[in-house]
Amino acid sequence: MTFRSGFACFVGRPNAGKSTLTNALVGQKVAITSGRPQTTRHVIRGIVHRADAQLVLVDTPGLHRPRTLLGERLNDLVKDTLTEVDVVGFCIPADQRVGPGDRFIADQLAELARDRQGTPVVAIVTKADLVPRPRMAEQLVAVSQLGEWADVVPVSAQDGFQVGELTDVLVGHLPEGPALYPEGELTDEPESVMVAELVREAALEGVRDELPHSLAVVVEEIVPREEPARDGTPMLDVRVNLFVERDSQKAIVIGKGGARLRDVGSQARRGIEGLLGARVYLDLHVKVAKDWQRDPKQLGRLGF
């Protein structure tokens, strides 16, 4: 039996379902998902372990037209990622017509293909559960006409439709080679990044549209306490800063009398305790960093 291993990454316009698909393939939550566009700030890898292959998924931020400095950095990140993988998955949602955003990405992929000597691109029509079959058939035709794809695969991360088939297709494009990571490892993201993602996700839950672009989360420290809890569980102090751009946004995050921030804290804490396998004291601070998205110094400080 030949063993294959290598890297894949998903691109697609914001909200195309890339993070959710990554989670569905890996089978455990590793990447942030939310109903808000452009919330994936970091390249997060999930690893699919199979008897015949190891597929390392790199979850990229949405490829989009740069509007701010932050947007430009994200696009650079995406392009760097694209040149390092064995196969690219281009996600297009089934429930929305192919539009200018998809065409923009298709053009970028065609441009990159010229330098990369044919890294295969698999077109993935996501959210199959949201449309009836005739509409899916139309979408598959529209997507086929959008560019030169190695395959076109419809999939639903929600109900698992074709998730296994998609893995087969992606694995088929990997070179022969040994496993790259030990079994059981799901992500090589440092813990602090995953902690920041959990806080960010909780803080974005149910708030206004402008906030996702204006919220940066930085984990200041994760410190183990010398004394474990009475039942022997280790205890950690986790200190996290949430940066927003304006006082009005700070008020949104904190909520009336701090109620919202307390909810954010308890939701994030549950996730962090699950992730780190310890009891956690989570200390959240909301700070205003004016126009951080446009300021190179601040971007550096915030880890972008």
Ligand SMILES: Nc1nc2c(ncn2[C@@H]2O[C@H](COP(=O)(O)OP(=O)(O)OP(=O)(O)O)[C@@H](O)[C@H]2O)c(=O)[nH]1
């Ligand atoms: N019904 C349905 N909804 C889905 C599916 N996949 C993703 N979604 C929803 O679509 C929205 C966007 O999904 P994400 O996975 O966050 O999208 P993304 O492409 O990673 O978004 P960005 O991080 O903004 O680039 C979320 O509300 C998901 O719950 C699916 O297969 N079926």
